Amino acid sequence: TSSQCGWTGNVGGIDMWVYNDGGNTRRYQSQVKTDFKKYSPNLTETCISAVTSDQKLKLDYSFYLNRSDDYTRIYYKIKIRALDNTPFNRFDIFQLGGDVYNIHNTQQVAYGNDTGKVAQFLPTNDGSNDYTTAAFALEGRNPWLWAGDGLNYTGATSGIDIDANNGMVIRDYHGVFNGVANDTPFVRERSSGTGFSSSHGTNPTSYCLVPPSGVNSFSTGDSIELLVEVVILPKQAVDYYGPNQNFTAALTTYGNSFELLLREAQKNQIIATSPSNTLVSTYPLSVTSLNNEAIVDISGGVGYFPVVFTNLTEVDDPQLWIAEDSCWELVDQSVHGKDFWQAEYNENSGLFDLIYNVDQDRQNDTTAYTRYYLGDNPPLMILQRQSLISGGNWSDSSDIRVINGTDSLILAPQAIYLGTASSGMPDEWSWTGPNGLMNTGRELTFYPVNSLDSGQYIVTYTSYGCTASDTFNIIPVTLTALQNKDKTSEISVYPNPANEQVTIEFGQSCEDIVLELYDPLGRLLIRKQATSKQLMVLDLKELVPANYSLRIQTEHGWSLHYLVVTNSSK
Numbered sequence: 001t002s003s004q005c006g007w008t009g010n011v012g013g014i015d016m017w018v019y020n021d022g023g024n025t026r027r028y029q030s031q032v033k034t035d036f037k038k039y040s041p042n043l044t045e046t047c048i049s050a051v052t053s054d055q056k057l058k059l060d061y062s063f064y065l066n067r068s069d070d071y072t073r074i075y076y077k078i079k080i081r082a083l084d085n086t087p088f089n090r091f092d093i094f095q096l097g098g099d100v101y102n103i104h105n106t107q108q109v110a111y112g113n114d115t116g117k118v119a120q121f122l123p124t125n126d127g128s129n130d131y132t133t134a135a136f137a138l139e140g141r142n143p144w145l146w147a148g149d150g151l152n153y154t155g156a157t158s159g160i161d162i163d164a165n166n167g168m169v170i171r172d173y174h175g176v177f178n179g180v181a182n183d184t185p186f187v188r189e190r191s192s193g194t195g196f197s198s199s200h201g202t203n204p205t206s207y208c209l210v211p212p213s214g215v216n217s218f219s220t221g222d223s224i225e226l227l228v229e230v231v232i233l234p235k236q237a238v239d240y241y242g243p244n245q246n247f248t249a250a251l252t253t254y255g256n257s258f259e260l261l262l263r264e265a266q267k268n269q270i271i272a273t274s275p276s277n278t279l280v281s282t283y284p285l286s287v288t289s290l291n292n293e294a295i296v297d298i299s300g301g302v303g304y305f306p307v308v309f310t311n312l313t314e315v316d317d318p319q320l321w322i323a324e325d326s327c328w329e330l331v332d333q334s335v336h337g338k339d340f341w342q343a344e345y346n347e348n349s350g351l352f353d354l355i356y357n358v359d360q361d362r363q364n365d366t367t368a369y370t371r372y373y374l375g376d377n378p379p380l381m382i383l384q385r386q387s388l389i390s391g392g393n394w395s396d397s398s399d400i401r402v403i404n405g406t407d408s409l410i411l412a413p414q415a416i417y418l419g420t421a422s423s424g425m426p427d428e429w430s431w432t433g434p435n436g437l438m439n440t441g442r443e444l445t446f447y448p449v450n451s452l453d454s455g456q457y458i459v460t461y462t463s464y465g466c467t468a469s470d471t472f473n474i475i476p477v478t479l480t481a482l483q484n485k486d487k488t489s490e491i492s493v494y495p496n497p498a499n500e501q502v503t504i505e506f507g508q509s510c511e512d513i514v515l516e517l518y519d520p521l522g523r524l525l526i527r528k529q530a531t532s533k534q535l536m537v538l539d540l541k542e543l544v545p546a547n548y549s550l551r552i553q554t555e556h557g558w559s560l561h562y563l564v565v566t567n568s569s570k
Contacts, residue, residue: 013097013101013102013103013104014095014098015094015206016059016061016076016092016093016094017057017059017080018090018091018095018208019052019057021088022088022217023089024089027052027056028052028053029050029051029052029059030050030053032050033048033049034047035048035049037062037344038344038353038355041339042067042340042341042342043066043067043306043355043357044064045064046062047060047062048061051083055083056082056083056218057081057082057083057218058080058081058083059080061076061077061078061079063077064283064284064306066304066357067306067357068357069243069303070240070244070247071232071240072231073230073231073264075228075229075230075283075284077226077227078226078228079223079225081223085219087216088217088218089216091211092190092210093209093210093211094208095190095208096145096167096206096207096230097147097192097204097205097207098192098206099129099195102192102204102206104166104204105125106125106147106205107149108146109121109123109145109146109147109148109189109207111136111138111187112140112265113140113142113144113265114140114142114265114266114269115141116262123147123189123205124189124191124205125204125205127193128191129191129192129193129194130190130191131190132189132190132191132205133189134213135212135213136188137184137185137186138170138186138187142169142265143170144167144168144265145167145207146167146258146261146262147166147205147207148256148257148258149165149235164232164233164234164235165232165233165235165261166230166233167231167233167258167264168207168228168229168230169228169229169231169261169268170185170229171228171283172227173185173226174225175211175212176221176222176224177211177212177215177218177222178218178219178222179219179221182212184212185226186209186211187207187210188207188210189206190207191204209226209228229264229268231264233260233261234251235255235256236251244303246303246361246362246363247303249365263302267300267301267302268301268302268305270282270283270285270298270299270301271299271300272297272298272299273296274287274294275295275417275418275420276418276420277290277294277295284307284308285306285307287307287374288311289309289310289312290311292313292314292374292375293373294373294375295372295379295417296371297369297370297372298358298360298368298371299368300368301358301361301368302360303359303360304359304360305360306355306357307357307358308353308354308355309353309356310353311351314352315352317338318341319374319375320341320372320373321378322358322370322371322372322373323370323372323373323378323464323466324368324371324464324465325465327464327466328378331356331358333357340356341354341356342354342355343355354374379418380468381417381461381467381468382468383413383414383415383459384396384416385398385413385470385472386411386412386414387410387412388409389408390408390409390518390527391408391527398472398473399475400474401475401477402449402475402477403476403477403551403558403560404449404450404477404478405448405449406448406449406549406560407448408446408447408449409474410445411443411445412442412443413461413470415461415463415468423442424461424463426442428461428462429461430460431444431457431458431460432457432458433455433456433457433458434455435452444459446474447523449474449476453474453476454474454475455473455474456471456473457472457473459471459472490507491561493505497563497564497565497566498563498565499540499565499566499568500539500567500569501541502537502563502565503536504536504537504538504552505535508534509532509534511532512553512554512555513529513530513531513533513553513554514528514529514553515527515538515550515552516553517538517548517550518549519546519548520546520547525543526538540565541567543565543567544565545565547562547563547565548562549561549563550562550563
């Protein structure tokens with residue numbers, strides 16, 4: 001049994017861009033430039049830019065380490081670009097375990113994706129200083145590889161207590177090789193037996209992300225971009241002494257198993273959206289603020305997750321709010337006052353970044369669905385009424401007058417946050433109305449409206465514990481032959497029955513004319529508008545023979561006419 005911190009010894013070595021040219025000469029990084037962008041306590045970020053010593057390849061990468069209370073996660077964001085045609089004898093994009101510095105003597109290897117394990121095998125550990133497998137694909141979403149069951153000092157001659165497992169999750173990968181896109185990462189095992197590894201008798205293996213099988217050169221313009229998450233995991237519950245109950249339960253259940261890495265691959269998938277702000281990246285999550293305010297919705301996550309709010313003009317007394325089961329509560333992780341956020345000044349823009357680590361753990365490892373707001377006053381959610389009568393123009397009126405038995409009607413409100421409209425998810429909307437109506441979804445459709453639909457409809461939108469409601473009042477109107485008799489009687493519709501066209505003649509010039517033709521099912525087929533006319537013609541060539549309804553609106557009111565279409569061409 002390990003004592004506290006005993007499992008946290010260095011699991012040994014990570015490398016990237018291991019490049020031997022066509023003559024098998026190792027080409028190292030040159031012209032290296034390093035930028036320490038963020039320091040601590042919530043997030044460190046270091047960016048490195050370099051070219052190979054033969055000036056053929058360009059490398060840019062950043063790595064991030066964020067505050068956590070369960071285990072170490074390191075994110076590597078890597079971009080490689082070919083500046084010239086480049087043959088190579090060996091090219092490792094990324095290595096979990098280095099050639100000369102690797103003291104993690106793996107005893108089991110497993111790989112898979114977020115659906116589960118694909119395969120498991122025994123490592124070679126033969127000290128051959130060469131690849132010991134052919135390249136194999138890591139397919140599927142969030143592919144992962146677990147290098148586990150590493151020997152501690154009782155199983156190796158190193159005299160060093162290394163009692164942990166490590167692994168990597170490929171969160172994003174895009175490659176272009178010899179002009180051909182290939183977004184599937186490939187891995188080869190390689191056994192090490194030189195340098196520190198050899199001198200401590202471990203003969204460990206490293207796991208190398210490599211180009212696809214058969215690729216042994218780059219063409220000018222080829223590129224590789226990837227995001228790799230590396231984690232270091234204890235083997236047994238007694239090794240963990242932190243407060244994270246979900247991780248304690250998972251470690252107790254799975255222990256020395258790939259299942260812990262599978263849990264990370266599955267549950268630490270972050271899906272982030274915003275109804276009002278621009279999201280720049282997901283790992284770490286970067287949100288561009290507007291007027292020192294921002295809203296971001298996050299689903300998923302394991303433990304604490306870094307969120308970076310950018311473009312802030314001041315960070316004197318920031319406030320972060322969360323809406324989940326309850327509407328808007330302050331986030332406060334402080335121990336000594338305001339000590340749980342990190343501010344970084346960008347001297348180029350003269351603006352600040354503000355960094356939080358938000359806790360996305362939920363009881364029993366369930367998925368978190370959270371909304372965060374940065375600012376002084378969490379926005380009130382309001383609903384914007386929207387109704388559409390028979391394909392006309394959208395209206396925000398609460399009282400909606402429609403023609404009974406003729407008009408179709410759509411009620412489709414929207415939620416407004418910080419001045420931005422959102423349709424939300426269907427299950428976030430609910431309706432009640434006449435005759436015991438209860439419904440879900442944003443839209444309520446009537447096709448056509450009838451007298452039984454008359455009355456008040458209440459729509460409620462519930463999102464992240466916040467609710468807003470509004471009402472619509474539907475008023476069906478039944479047209480009779482006597483309505484507007486003095487004016488509508490002056491309208492002639494001929495010929496009727498009609499073949500390929502019909503003429504509408506007004507006894508005197510009318511204004512604000514709307515003609516709407518409906519099929520026998522009440523569906524709007526034709527809609528024409530005119531500002532001032534005495535004669536209008538409708539083309540009927542595309543209509544099948546049937547009885548249609550023609551509704552005519554002028555400044556004097558409505559009239560309804562029944563039109564028989566014969567249309568011999570159909």
